[in-house]
Amino acid sequence: MEEIHAVRCIWCGGEMERGSLICHRTFFLPAGETIPRFDTAGSVEKRNGFHLVPQNVVPIKPEEFPTAYVCRNCRKIVIPY
16 A cells, blocks of 8 residues: 655645545646647647546546645645556
8 A cells, every 4th residue: 555645735834634636638738828729638748748547548446546645725736648
């Protein structure tokens, strides 16, 4: 079993809460890039972006989604990829 260490918020220094980002076809785009009409792997990558959950995969269990950490004080979410 994976040992879980406390993760500190880089903004306020408080402890972040570990969870999962529950999403379907969520992707990241750098600032200044336009949202593609269709979020295919190619159209997102062409804009220097990437999908957080592989396309055409609908995870059923929370552990299949990306791990995320939330700071409820700062209202920030950190998603390692």
